[in-house]
Amino acid sequence: MIHNFNAGPSILPKEVFEQASQAILNFNNSGLSILEIGHRTPLFETVMEEARSLVKELMQLDEDHEVLFLHGGATTQFMQVPMNLLKQDGVAAYTETGTWANKAIKEAKLFGHVEIAGSAKESNFTTIPKQLSFSKTAAYLHITTNETIAGTQWHHLPYDCGVPLVADMSSDILSRTLNFNKFDLIYAGAQKNMGAAGVNLVVINKTILGNAERVIPTVLDYQNHIKEKSMLNTPPVFAVYVAMLTLRWLKEQGGVAAIETINQQKADLLYSTLETIPFINLPVAKEDRSLMNVVFTMKDEMLEKEFLQYTKDANMYGVKGHRSVGGFRMSLYNALPLSSVQYGVDVIKEFAAKKG
Template identity: 70%
Template sequence: MIHNFNSGPSILPKQVFEQASQAVLNFNNSGLSILEIGHRTPQFEAVLEEARSLVKELMQLDDDHEVLFLHGGATTQFMQIPMNLLNDNQIASYTDTGTWGSKAIKEAKLFGHVEIAGSSKDTNYTTIPHQLNVSPTAAYLHITTNETIAGTQWHNIPYDAGVPLVADMSSDIFSRVLDFNRFGLIYAGAQKNMGAAGVNLVVVNQQLLGKVNRNIPSILDYRNHIREKSMINTPPVFAIYVAMLTLRWLKAEGGVSEMEKRNAKKANHFYDTLDSLPLFRGPVAKADRSLMNAVFVIDDAATEKEFLDQAKSEGFYGIKGHRSVGGFRASMYNALSYESVEALTQFMQQFAASKG
């Protein structure tokens, strides 16, 4: 049996694969593939509208918040957000909690002044900063809610920073209940918790837009995408379709609140096992551990390699840590079953026992 712990692109529900594969051959009995239908046809417009409606329902969004499906992934948002929200003479507050937060900071500096409201760099990104210094005149505060590489997660969202809150939720979107209406802008690459690679979800409070004094290229102006309902140009049709199927599955399974319960159960079981085995070490502070991406290490290179080799032969895929940090990473997204986590922990216990 295969157990998919890949960090992204990552595991999706089996029924989504089955429905998507059927649509590649014959979309809704049209005789055409989802890969070849026109994006301005009623068939695809219905897909896009259902996807948008499901996001609004699952996140319980108010009328001020608009849902967009855009190209470019979360990385494009690193520059598109300050381009739309930050004037040259303004301050933006950012938190530096790891690789993705650092990349967002680098791009924002091209458009205005960036102040670091909080950083965990001094702990080698093994913690989340709990004391923030946010300028009251900042255009917004940016956080990365879950750092996939560092394995940290914001469990206490800084809703009350006094400025609009912008969040990269690429790796924990739809994984837990949050007050999504208290965010000014949310963005998330689909390829971890809500679909296949190729599309990026943006949820934006329209009240924040139209306040910068720069000329914004048409394709990068959120207002144009809202006006054209995410079809200012040809959208990533197949990726949006897979996202819609995944959102359907999520709703049928009980919605975000049910995902939160399942994810807590998986993560608690994994971390309880990790903490019980001296062979393995979890570098992240317990209070800041990610429920999505559990990172851990073995403090011996030869034993670490042996563990990886045996894990692969046993059908555990994607547990090698990111190349920048090494070690291991078990990504436990919505579609990953508790049984897969249980299988991994049993393997860890057996391996540890074999080492005495």
């Protein structure tokens, strides 16, 4: 059995794989594959509507918030957000917390001025900024709620920041209870907690749109996608279907609150084990550690190659750290069972005992 700790695309529930594979052969007993049905047929329209409705239900969204499923992943949103929200001579506030926040900052600078509201650069991105400072005339404040590479996560969110709050939630979407209505725009690639690669979730408060004072290409204008209910152009049909199945699965588990309890158990188990091993270093400040992406290194670099091979031999997949930082990373997304984390902990203890 493979235990999948990959950071993304990542593990999905077994039930989702089974249902999705059946749909490739025969979708809803139609005799057609999900891969060949028309996106404007009732067969798929019901899929899109259920996916959107499930997001609204799981997030408990109010009537001002719209749900979109779009192409391009979170990377497209790095430029689509400022294109829609930031005036050419305007200012947007961004927090600088790691690789993904920095990518968002780079794209925003193409559309206006960027103000760094808080930075973790001095700590080498091992912390989350505790004090934010930015212009109250800013078009919005942007945060990356979870940094998959740095292994940090916002646990105290700036809900009442005085300006529209925008969040990249790609790696912790629907993994914990939040007041989602406090966010004016949320975006998240589906391939970590919510489905397969190829589709991006956008949740947007429609009252903040229409003020950018620029010509926005038709397919990049959120208002057009809202009007057409995510069917402005051909959506990524299969990816939306897998997202819908995953959202169904999450609801069946008891929703976001229930999965948060399990996610906390998984993180507590792994972090508490790693803390007991003398030759392992946990670089992230304890209060800012991610519940989704646990990063660590070996104090003796000579052990790293040996440890990686040990995990591979034990059928642990995706433990190697990101190529830009090295070390190790174990991702604990929604679909990863607690039993896999227990197995991983046992393997780590075995390795430590051999080196003890």
